[in-house]
Amino acid sequence: MIDYDKVIVNAAKEMKPSGIRKFFDIAQKLEGVISLGVGEPDFQTPWKIRQTAIKTLEKGKTTYTGNRGLSELLEEISEYFEDTIGIEYDAEKEIIVTVGGSEAIDISIRAMVEPGDEVLIVEPSFVCYAPMVSLAGGVPVPIATKVENKFRLTAEELKEKITDKTKLLILPFPNNPTGAVMRKKDLDAIADVLKDTNIVVLSDEIYSELTYGEKHCSIAQCEGMRERTIVINGFSKSFAMTGWRLGFLAGPKEIVQHIFKIHQYAIMCSPTTSQYAAIAGLKYCRSDVKKMVDEYNMRRRFVVDGFNKLGLECFSPEGAFYVFPSIKSTGLSSKDFCEQLVYSKKVAVVPGDAFGESGEGFIRVSYAYSVNHLKEALKRIGEFLDEFHNK
Amino acid sequence: MDALINLLKTNARLTNAELAVMLDTDEKTIATCIETLEEKGIIKGYTAIVNDELVDDENVTALIEVKVTPQSQSGFDAIARTIASYEEVEACTLMSGTYDLCVTVSGKNLRDISLFVAQRLAGIEGVLSTATNFVLKRYKDNNIVIIDEETDERGLISP
Numbered sequence: 001m002i003d004y005d006k007v008i009v010n011a012a013k014e015m016k017p018s019g020i021r022k023f024f025d026i027a028q029k030l031e032g033v034i035s036l037g038v039g040e041p042d043f044q045t046p047w048k049i050r051q052t053a054i055k056t057l058e059k060g061k062t063t064y065t066g067n068r069g070l071s072e073l074l075e076e077i078s079e080y081f082e083d084t085i086g087i088e089y090d091a092e093k094e095i096i097v098t099v100g101g102s103e104a105i106d107i108s109i110r111a112m113v114e115p116g117d118e119v120l121i122v123e124p125s126f127v128c129y130a131p132m133v134s135l136a137g138g139v140p141v142p143i144a145t146k147v148e149n150k151f152r153l154t155a156e157e158l159k160e161k162i163t164d165k166t167k168l169l170i171l172p173f174p175n176n177p178t179g180a181v182m183r184k185k186d187l188d189a190i191a192d193v194l195k196d197t198n199i200v201v202l203s204d205e206i207y208s209e210l211t212y213g214e215k216h217c218s219i220a221q222c223e224g225m226r227e228r229t230i231v232i233n234g235f236s237k238s239f240a241m242t243g244w245r246l247g248f249l250a251g252p253k254e255i256v257q258h259i260f261k262i263h264q265y266a267i268m269c270s271p272t273t274s275q276y277a278a279i280a281g282l283k284y285c286r287s288d289v290k291k292m293v294d295e296y297n298m299r300r301r302f303v304v305d306g307f308n309k310l311g312l313e314c315f316s317p318e319g320a321f322y323v324f325p326s327i328k329s330t331g332l333s334s335k336d337f338c339e340q341l342v343y344s345k346k347v348a349v350v351p352g353d354a355f356g357e358s359g360e361g362f363i364r365v366s367y368a369y370s371v372n373h374l375k376e377a378l379k380r381i382g383e384f385l386d387e388f389h390n391k
Numbered sequence: 392m393d394a395l396i397n398l399l400k401t402n403a404r405l406t407n408a409e410l411a412v413m414l415d416t417d418e419k420t421i422a423t424c425i426e427t428l429e430e431k432g433i434i435k436g437y438t439a440i441v442n443d444e445l446v447d448d449e450n451v452t453a454l455i456e457v458k459v460t461p462q463s464q465s466g467f468d469a470i471a472r473t474i475a476s477y478e479e480v481e482a483c484t485l486m487s488g489t490y491d492l493c494v495t496v497s498g499k500n501l502r503d504i505s506l507f508v509a510q511r512l513a514g515i516e517g518v519l520s521t522a523t524n525f526v527l528k529r530y531k532d533n534n535i536v537i538i539d540e541e542t543d544e545r546g547l548i549s550p
């Protein structure tokens with residue numbers, strides 16, 4: 001008999017199933033659930049992108065590409081960085097086209113984290129960082145951001161957690177789930193702390209196109225930071241291309257050359273059809289992105305206002321497509337709130353603690369839905385709260 | 392203004408308060424804007440998009456292609472106005488291409504429509520010919536998918 005317990009490595013055994021997964025299973029079993037729970041756009045991928053994919057398929061362009069990605073795409077990405085954050089990255093040495101931002105996060109961590117290394121993870125945040133760090137033998141060290149600080153990371157909070165084992169800071173802004181963004185001055189303060197250390201920043205900027213108000217700013221733009229920052233971005237959120245599995249990373253060649261080797265051996269190259277399509281995206285579809293942003297912005301105001309009116313205090317987010325209202329006034333835990341809500345009113349939202357302990361007391365609500373859908377969901381949440389308070 | 396018009400086009404039943412929140416302004420401004428749009432005739436009315444099949448499956452609609460001789464003074468306008476004034480006519484538009492006016496008509500049955508074409512349309516001076524196309528099924532109208540619910544392919548929850 002095979003002893004499976006001996007087969008699986010401890011790091012995998014110890015990986016907790018994502019908090020989202022458990023809740024998903026509950027929601028899935030109920031009928032007629034309306035959801036505010038997804039982390040992907042409701043828009044279709046712009047037609048020009050889909051059309052380009054179809055055309056290259058028709059022509060049979062379905063072989064591997066170069067390991068880094070198609071040169072034309074790499075050039076476009078390089079231009080994109082210059083255009084958006086004003087930083088030059090060498091298309092041939094400093095950029096890799098990856099299988100989503102997800103792969104970029106994974107291979108960057110694998111290239112830089114060794115057993116015992118501490119990795120600072122700003123929380124609440126996307127679910128994959130800590131498990132990937134642990135898999136590499138690293139020690140995830142959460143840094144909780146606070147609603148009083150608009151969920152931004154402060155220099156003091158950062159300083160407190162730095163030790164001589166700190167290897168990496170994962171900086172995910174615009175943030176999923178809070179919708180927080182870091183302004184230039186906030187980033188400068190962080191840069192100041194890191195400048196004289198050997199700590200590298202993994203800056204997950206996958207929502208960089210989706211900001212409402214000021215334009216997105218990258219920590220790589222701060223003085224002395226380009227040489228110690230890996231920027232992660234991708235097509236999933238900005239171009240509504242989640243299923244195409246395409247992202248990219250950029251950084252100083254001294255780091256990227258080693259990350260590249262992992263990509264080369266583990267992945268070979270990112271999906272070819274998606275790469276051709278993405279070229280069309282960067283070349284012709286930036287205005288489609290703008291239209292989506294305008295639409296998200298209207299919904300954002302609508303939802304923030306809705307929650308505040310319901311008495312669930314809601315921080316006004318400046319990026320991504322989530323709001324993160326506090327449910328502390330109900331006295332319920334995030335999990336209980338979400339479970340009761342989905343059982344009684346069939347509305348699915350995600351418990352805030354799925355994004356780290358500091359998310360307790362909050363729920364994540366996605367507004368990647370039509371206004372009519374949002375309206376119905378808010379109405380049901382209102383009914384839920386009325387019934388709850390009158391019990 | 393454009394954003395307001397676009398919102399009303401997709402859902403004319405949003406309240407002024409809701410519109411104000413979405414457009415980051417106040418209710419009074421919205422009310423004034425809408426009034427102006429109505430006064431200027433930019434907004435001509437508000438209507439419901441109804442799936443007729445569920446209300447009355449006897450109803451028939453036709454798109455009639457009409458060729459006309461343009462009048463020396465008024466071009467197509469005079470004839471188009473006459474046609475538009477008939478109560479059976481839901482829509483009347485001037486087209487480029489192989490015919491001139493596209494006239495949407497609905498009635499209780501095929502006979503209603505053929506009578507309308509034979510007696511009212513064909514009799515108008517300047518009308519050269521008509522071709523009647525009956526609507527068999529509507530899938531989408533005014534940006535709204537009619538035939539079935541649009542399904543959300545996304546799962547209920549994702550990170």
Ligand SMILES: Cc1ncc(COP(=O)(O)O)c(C=O)c1O
Pocket residue numbers: 039099100101102103126172175176204206233234235236242245246247550
């Ligand atoms: C903050 C953040 N980073 C990365 C990803 C991964 O995106 P993808 O792998 O589709 O590019 C997500 C997806 O939800 C995310 O929210």
